[in-house]
Amino acid sequence: MVSIQIRGLEKRFGDVVALNQLDLDIQSGELFFLLGPSGCGKTTLLRSIAGFHLPDSGTIEFDQEDVTRIPPHLRETAMMFQSYALWPHLNVYRNVAFGLEERKVSKAETKERVEEALAMVKMEGLGNRKINQLSGGQQQRVALARALVVRPRCLMLDEPLSNLDAKLRIEMRSEIRRICKESGLTAIYVTHDQKEALSIADRLAILDGGNIAQVGTPEDVYRRPRSALVAGFIGETNLIKGEVAFISGANVYVKTAIGDLAGRPSDPDYPLEPGTPVTLSIRPECLSIETTPPARNEIAGHLTESIYLGEVAQYSLQAPGREEPFHISELNPRRIIRDTKQKLYASSKPEDVMILPFS
Amino acid sequence: MNRKLAIAIYIGTAIFFALFFVYPIWHTVKEAFVTTDGGITFAYVIEIFQNPVYVEGLVNSFYMGLFTTILSLVIALPLALLANTWNFKGREILNSLILIPLILPPFVGALGIKQLLGQAGVLNSFLIDLGLMNADAPYDWLGEGQLFGVVLMNALHLYPIAYLNVSAALANVDPAMEEAAENLGCHGLRRLLRITFPMIMPGMFAGATIIFIWSFTELGVPLIFDFSRVTSVQIFHGIKDLSGNPFPYALVVVLLVFTVMFYLLGKWLFGREIAASSGRASTGRSLRDASPVMNAICIGAFLFVTGLAVLPHFGVILLSASNQWYDSILPADFTLQHFEDALGHPLTLNSIGNSLKYASLATLTNVILGIAIAYVVVRTKLPGRQLLDAMAMLPLAVPGLVLAFGYLAMTREGQRFDFLILGENPILILVIAYAVRRLPYVVRAAAAGFQQTSVTLEEAAQNLGCPPLKALRKVTLPLIAANLIAGGLLAFSFAMLEVSDSLILAEQQQHFPITKAIYALVSSLGTGPNIASALGVWAMAFLAITIIGAGLILGKKMGALFRV
Numbered sequence: 001m002v003s004i005q006i007r008g009l010e011k012r013f014g015d016v017v018a019l020n021q022l023d024l025d026i027q028s029g030e031l032f033f034l035l036g037p038s039g040c041g042k043t044t045l046l047r048s049i050a051g052f053h054l055p056d057s058g059t060i061e062f063d064q065e066d067v068t069r070i071p072p073h074l075r076e077t078a079m080m081f082q083s084y085a086l087w088p089h090l091n092v093y094r095n096v097a098f099g100l101e102e103r104k105v106s107k108a109e110t111k112e113r114v115e116e117a118l119a120m121v122k123m124e125g126l127g128n129r130k131i132n133q134l135s136g137g138q139q140q141r142v143a144l145a146r147a148l149v150v151r152p153r154c155l156m157l158d159e160p161l162s163n164l165d166a167k168l169r170i171e172m173r174s175e176i177r178r179i180c181k182e183s184g185l186t187a188i189y190v191t192h193d194q195k196e197a198l199s200i201a202d203r204l205a206i207l208d209g210g211n212i213a214q215v216g217t218p219e220d221v222y223r224r225p226r227s228a229l230v231a232g233f234i235g236e237t238n239l240i241k242g243e244v245a246f247i248s249g250a251n252v253y254v255k256t257a258i259g260d261l262a263g264r265p266s267d268p269d270y271p272l273e274p275g276t277p278v279t280l281s282i283r284p285e286c287l288s289i290e291t292t293p294p295a296r297n298e299i300a301g302h303l304t305e306s307i308y309l310g311e312v313a314q315y316s317l318q319a320p321g322r323e324e325p326f327h328i329s330e331l332n333p334r335r336i337i338r339d340t341k342q343k344l345y346a347s348s349k350p351e352d353v354m355i356l357p358f359s
Numbered sequence: 360m361n362r363k364l365a366i367a368i369y370i371g372t373a374i375f376f377a378l379f380f381v382y383p384i385w386h387t388v389k390e391a392f393v394t395t396d397g398g399i400t401f402a403y404v405i406e407i408f409q410n411p412v413y414v415e416g417l418v419n420s421f422y423m424g425l426f427t428t429i430l431s432l433v434i435a436l437p438l439a440l441l442a443n444t445w446n447f448k449g450r451e452i453l454n455s456l457i458l459i460p461l462i463l464p465p466f467v468g469a470l471g472i473k474q475l476l477g478q479a480g481v482l483n484s485f486l487i488d489l490g491l492m493n494a495d496a497p498y499d500w501l502g503e504g505q506l507f508g509v510v511l512m513n514a515l516h517l518y519p520i521a522y523l524n525v526s527a528a529l530a531n532v533d534p535a536m537e538e539a540a541e542n543l544g545c546h547g548l549r550r551l552l553r554i555t556f557p558m559i560m561p562g563m564f565a566g567a568t569i570i571f572i573w574s575f576t577e578l579g580v581p582l583i584f585d586f587s588r589v590t591s592v593q594i595f596h597g598i599k600d601l602s603g604n605p606f607p608y609a610l611v612v613v614l615l616v617f618t619v620m621f622y623l624l625g626k627w628l629f630g631r632e633i634a635a636s637s638g639r640a641s642t643g644r645s646l647r648d649a650s651p652v653m654n655a656i657c658i659g660a661f662l663f664v665t666g667l668a669v670l671p672h673f674g675v676i677l678l679s680a681s682n683q684w685y686d687s688i689l690p691a692d693f694t695l696q697h698f699e700d701a702l703g704h705p706l707t708l709n710s711i712g713n714s715l716k717y718a719s720l721a722t723l724t725n726v727i728l729g730i731a732i733a734y735v736v737v738r739t740k741l742p743g744r745q746l747l748d749a750m751a752m753l754p755l756a757v758p759g760l761v762l763a764f765g766y767l768a769m770t771r772e773g774q775r776f777d778f779l780i781l782g783e784n785p786i787l788i789l790v791i792a793y794a795v796r797r798l799p800y801v802v803r804a805a806a807a808g809f810q811q812t813s814v815t816l817e818e819a820a821q822n823l824g825c826p827p828l829k830a831l832r833k834v835t836l837p838l839i840a841a842n843l844i845a846g847g848l849l850a851f852s853f854a855m856l857e858v859s860d861s862l863i864l865a866e867q868q869q870h871f872p873i874t875k876a877i878y879a880l881v882s883s884l885g886t887g888p889n890i891a892s893a894l895g896v897w898a899m900a901f902l903a904i905t906i907i908g909a910g911l912i913l914g915k916k917m918g919a920l921f922r923v
Contacts, residue, residue, distance in 0.1 A: 052538055072538070073546035085535035089557040098553075099543035150543060 001186045002062040002153045003028040004049065009058035011044055011210075018044040019055065020210035026188065028063075031180050033197040033204035034190045037233065040207040042190045043158060049188065050156050051075045062153055073102075078152035082159040084143040086131045092118070092142050093127030099150035117149035118142075120179055137168045148179065155180065155187040161196065169193075173200050194234050198222065206230050224266045228359045231281040238287070238326050240280040241358065244272050251350045254280055257321040261297050263353030270355070277358035284329040286352035289315055289337065294347035299326060303344060308336045317346050364828075365739045368731045369747060375728070376750050379791050383765025384615070384757065390608035390768060403609035413610065416590040417617070423509055423589060424575030424621075430514035431570050432563070434664055435521035440551075443529040446646035447657035457661055458519045460668035462902045464856045465516035466579030467877060467895035470888060471674030472512050473584065481674070505586040512584075513574045515668040520573075521566040528562025529555075534645070568625055569755060572618055576758030579858035579874070583881060590614055591760050598767065598863060611764045615757065622756055672899060679892035698893045707894045709869055710876035714898075717786065717872055718854035721793035725850045726843055728794070729801030734831070736802075737809035751802040754795050759859040766792050767863050785864045789872070792860040797850035804846025808839025852902045873898050 004026040011019040018041045026032045034042040047053050049060055051072030059068045067075055078099065086095050096117055100110040118124050121141035126134075134142065140160060147155055160176070161169045177200040180187045191197055197204045198218045206213040206221065206229075214221055214230045225231035228239050242256035251262040252272055263280055265272055272278070293300070301319035313333035316325035328346055337344065394400050407413045441447075442454055475481045487493075532555065540554045556563075578591040586592065590610055597607030649657060680694065702708060735741060736748045754762070766788050812835055820830035836843075861874045871879065873894065880891035 050542060052541075071546070072541045073544045075542075076544075077542065079539065079542045081535040081539055083533055083535050085533060085539040087536060087539075087554060087558070089560075098540070098545070102544035146539075146543070 001028045001184055004154065004186065004188075005059075005061040005064070006045075006049075007059050007061075009045070009048065009055050009060065011041075011048060011053055011055045017210050019048065019058075022058070022210065022212055024205060024212060024215070026186065027203075028186055029184050031177060031185075031187045031189065031200060031202045033201040034188060034207060035192065035194065035197045035204050035233070036207035036213075038192060041210040042192075042207045044210075045207065046079075046156055046158055046188060046190045049154070050077050050079050076150070076153045077156055078147035078150050078154075079156040079158060080143045080147045080160045082162060084139045084163075086139055086142055086146070088131050090131075091127065092123070092129045092131070092134070095131065095142060096127075096146045096149050099146065103150065113149050114145075117145040120148065120182075121145045121175075136163055136165075137172070140164060140172060144176070144179070148183065148185075151183075153186070155185045157187060157189040159191055160189070161191075161193075169196070176200065198234070206233060225281065225354065225356065226267055228279045228281060228356050231354065231356065235283060236327060237281045237283050238324075240282070240322075242278060242280060244274050244276045244278060244355075246274055247272065252355055254278055254355065256280065258299055258319045261299075261353055262350040263355045264351050266354040266356055270357070272355065279356045279358050281354040281356055282326075282348050282352060284314070284327040285331065286348045287326065287328040287346045288348070289317070289328050289330060290345045290347065291337075291342070293345050297347045297350065297353065299346040300343060301326070301346075302342070303337065303340050306336055306338045308333070317344060362739070362741075365735050365741050368735050369741060369743070372728065372732055372735075372747060373750070376753075379766075379795050380750075380754065380757075380762070383762055383769050385765075386769045387608050387611050387761065387765045388615075390605060391612040403605045404613060407606070407609050407613055412588075413590070413593065413606075415588055416593045416610075417613065419506060419586075419588050420575055420590040420614070421617075422506060423513065423577065423581070424571045426506075426510040427513040427517060427574035427577075428567050428571045430510060431518040431521045432567060434514060434518040435525055435566075436563075438660060438664060439522050439525035439529060441657045441660060443526060444647060445649040445653055445657050447649040447654045449658060450646075453658065453661040453665070456665045457522060459665065459903070460516055461519035462852050462856070463516065463669070463672045463899055464579075464874070464877075464895060464902075465512050465577075466583045466858060466874070467675055467892070467899070468516065468671035469508070469512050469580045469583035470678060470881065470892055470895070471671035472508055474674045474678050475671065476508060505581075505584040508584050509577075509581050509586055509589075510574075512580050512671065513577055515671065516580075517570045517573060518664075518668070520569055521563070524562045524566030525559060528559035531562070532558050564625060568622055571621060571625070572756060572758060575618060575621070576614060576760045576859075578760055578862065579878075582862075582878065591758075594760060594764065595862065598764075607764070608768070611761050615761050618756065618758055618761075672895075675892045675895050675899075679889055679896050681889065698896070700890050700893065702897075704890060706868060706871065706876050706879065707890065710871045710873045710894070711897065713865075713870060714855050714872040714874075717789050717793060718851050720786075720790045721797065721854045722847050722851040724790065724794040725797055725801040726847050728798060729805045729846060730836070730843070732798075732802050733805035733809050737806050738814060748802075748806075752799050754797075755799045759796055759857070760863075762796065763792060763859040763863040766860070785866065785870055789860060789864055792864060793854040793857055794850075796857070796860070797853050800849050800853075801843075801846040804842045804849075805839065808842035809835070812838045855898065855902060 004024075006022060006024040009019050009022040009024075010017070020041075022041075022045065024045075034045060036042050044053060048055055051067070051070060055068065059066055061067065062075075087098075090098070093114055096114045097110050100113060105113070114127070115124065118127060121144050123138065123141050123145060126138070131139065131142075140163070144160070157176070161172055164172060173196050176189075179185075189197075189201070201218055203215060203217050204221060205215045208229055214226045216224075221230060222234050225234065231237045232239065240254075240256050240258070240261070242254040242261070245253045245255040245260060247253070250264060252265060253260050253262050261280060266281075287299075299317065299319050301317045303315055304318045304325050305314075305316040307314040311332065313330045313336050315328040315330070315337070317328055318325045326346055391403055392399055392401065394402075407417075438457060442450060473480070477483075536558065537550060537554055540550045545553060576591050578595055581587070581589050581592050582595065587596065590613075594607050594610050594614070597604060597610065679698065732747060732751050736744045736751075770788055816838070817827075817830045817834050820834045821827060825833065856874065857872070858874050861872045862878060865871050865875050868879075877891045877894055877898075880887045880894065
């Protein structure tokens with residue numbers, strides 16, 4: 001299993017900058033996610049690592065060995081394609097055996113390894129099936145087996161679950177993690193589904209406009225986003241613009257259109273002083289709704305919407321001086337408030353109010 | 360649509376096919392097995408296989424079909440691969456130019472080839488000028504039997520069909536299929552053989568089938584080359600003494616049986632349809648930018664093939680503008696007299712008018728039938744509609760010669776359908792013959808249009824109070840107009856070039872279509888061949904305009920028209 005080092009990677013398609021001087025390190029044996037809105041460059045990055053795009057500048061190293069100019073068929077990566085790309089003229093067995101045949105593995109070993117790989121994805125005994133006799137979930141498993149069987153230096157997964165229904169997606173993502181960990185694979189996984197990333201990634205990178213916006217563990221990225229973009233892309237959040245009023249101990253007080261709010265900088269090294277313009281991020285689940293004014297971080301307003309979902313109640317609270325309502329999620333709600341006339345309050349602990357660079 | 364109307368269309372089309380497709384074939388088959396006193400005999404067919412002249416004709420026909428198909432694929436496959444891999448300069452234009460030979464009448468081109476490769480032709484004169492050949496003993500390039508010339512001309516005419524099919528098949532391959540192979544270590548030629556070829560095999564087979572059937576029974580080209588030892592020409596010459604002679608019928612039956620056999624064999628070997636996997640394609644096929652060397656290779660290859668294919672017709676243009684052209688590289692002196700003669704000659708002016716008349720009426724019939732059939736097949740749930748679809752495609756699999764022969768037989772004096780020859784005028788039967796043979800292209804084009812146009816658009820119109828037929832006319836037809844025009848143009852240009860039906864069914868000079876007029880002029884003495892060439896040039900000019908129009912409208916989708 002390789003570690004991957006990417007330095008100054010740049011790729012343009014005409015005038016469009018798909019990757020912009022990008023640096024990234026992926027550890028050996030890591031299940032690493034590339035995440036971002038469509039057009040952010042995540043697929044371009046994956047395909048560059050696999051060798052399908054030749055970068056305009058920069059380098060890609062596998063274990064300190066420069067592979068930037070090595071063509072895809074010699075890179076010994078294995079990609080699982082979004083469309084699966086299973087060859088319809090070959091049956092399941094021949095599809096999976098293909099990479100081993102190319103590697104001149106003996107017949108006997110090929111058979112053994114194909115069967116092992118099919119067993120790993122729970123498709124044992126289905127080698128003689130034709131591709132068009134398989135369900136979507138089965139095709140996905142065969143595609144995974146075909147990639148795994150060659151024991152790649154790095155496994156690449158390009159939105160592997162996007163063609164499956166919701167239930168199967170949840171089941172398969174745990175399967176993928178189990179298999180990657182059992183085989184100790186370095187794997188790069190591209191998705192736009194944040195739940196997939198949060199649930200099984202060791203670490204993830206959020207891409208935006210060909211740049212890496214943030215790299216970290218799922219908890220890191222969710223709890224301490226470094227920008228409004230990351231906060232908004234991973235999970236839901238309320239963003240409030242303001243400027244630093246004063247700093248008192250760990251708390252930073254920020255002056256906003258809806259009153260002063262106390263928060264903590266997301267990055268401890270983020271230089272703040274009175275007057276610095278900032279953006280605050282408060283997750284809906286960090287806000288609680290109250291009928292009486294709270295002691296601190298008071299946000300007052302009227303309800304515009306109440307949704308009861310059983311385990312959670314969702315409120316939209318319109319505060320004067322602000323166009324967008326606040327989104328508030330209350331876990332295990334004992335009652336649901338539907339009165340839109342009554343003045344209500346939302347509040348949050350200062351450690352749940354993230355101070356981010358102004359944007 | 361109204362179910363009753365759909366059933367009416369179904370029955371109407373079925374009757375049309377029964378009368379003008381099944382019956383003529385049946386009539387021919389019957390004649391081949393029935394003796395003069397009404398008994399059934401296999402003697403005629405057996406006699407075919409015992410007569411060395413007929414056997415040689417069949418073998419030559421098979422070679423003509425096989426070599427033409429192979430040569431067409433050899434020409435088209437590399438070009439299609441280049442055009443689907445590299446983005447080279449002028450790709451769009453070269454992509455259209457490469458199709459031009461399809462609409463250049465091959466038997467006119469054959470005149471040019473004779474001029475170029477004949478013993479007193481351009482190539483020999485050129486070699487003699489260079490001192491590479493003895494002027495007293497010029498080499499005969501077209502050789503004993505002229506098969507080489509016929510195959511070359513056929514392949515240079517038909518390779519666009521292979522090109523369109525292979526291109527369409529390549530465009531349908533999800534690029535991820537090839538990338539997955541690359542990713543697992545399979546590269547270059549190996550990848551081509553292991554992944555790409557198997558995946559485009561059905562498309563390639565579809566094209567090859569049409570080319571084989573077309574060239575296996577080609578009549579015009581061997582006729583111009585005076586190559587009489589092929590079955591098609593033997594049948595043509597047999598017509599002269601049709602009354603009482605059962606052998607032309609028996610030959611037609613043998614030809615038909617072989618065609619069907621080869622088709623089924625090919626389908627069984629190569630044509631198994633491959634269903635794609637359910638995942639959707641991740642990326643469109645993106646072309647790689649060609650390096651300067653690759654640019655030169657691509658442009659060179661395309662220009663070379665196009666040039667080669669157009670060369671015979673260029674020869675025809677020179678021939679039509681020459682006073683004397685014998686034993687020299689270029690004509691000795693030029694004249695426009697033949698073009699004037701061609702327009703002044705009673706035979707030619709008449710024939711242009713006749714061809715336009717026949718082809719337009721046939722095209723109109725095709726478009727109406729095509730819309731009706733495609734609608735029933737795509738938009739209704741009528742049981743047996745697949746059968747209708749298959750029926751509409753059948754004329755592609757039956758040699759034109761066989762049908763032409765059937766029409767001739769069924770409209771002979773005293774036969775049940777002799778009223779179709781109005782007095783002596785073959786217009787009705789020619790229009791029907793042209794229409795039946797070209798119907799598949801128009802049905803395919805219209806069906807593609809219906810499939811691409813969501814039925815909800817029509818339903819929305821009906822929902823707002825528009826009756827079904829009016830909704831079809833106001834909403835769907837305008838949306839599929841491009842498909843209909845392209846299919847119609849193609850049908851029109853092929854009808855203008857039609858050889859078998861025209862040569863066999865038009866018997867009086869004043870009813871000759873262009874092709875028969877050219878054939879008549881070629882065989883006449885004096886400036887006949889020159890005037891024939893001039894007439895050919897006029898015909899080509901007409902066709903160039905129509906096919907370029909079709910290409911512009913349909914673009915890449917044209918490949919869909921040439922599938923069985």
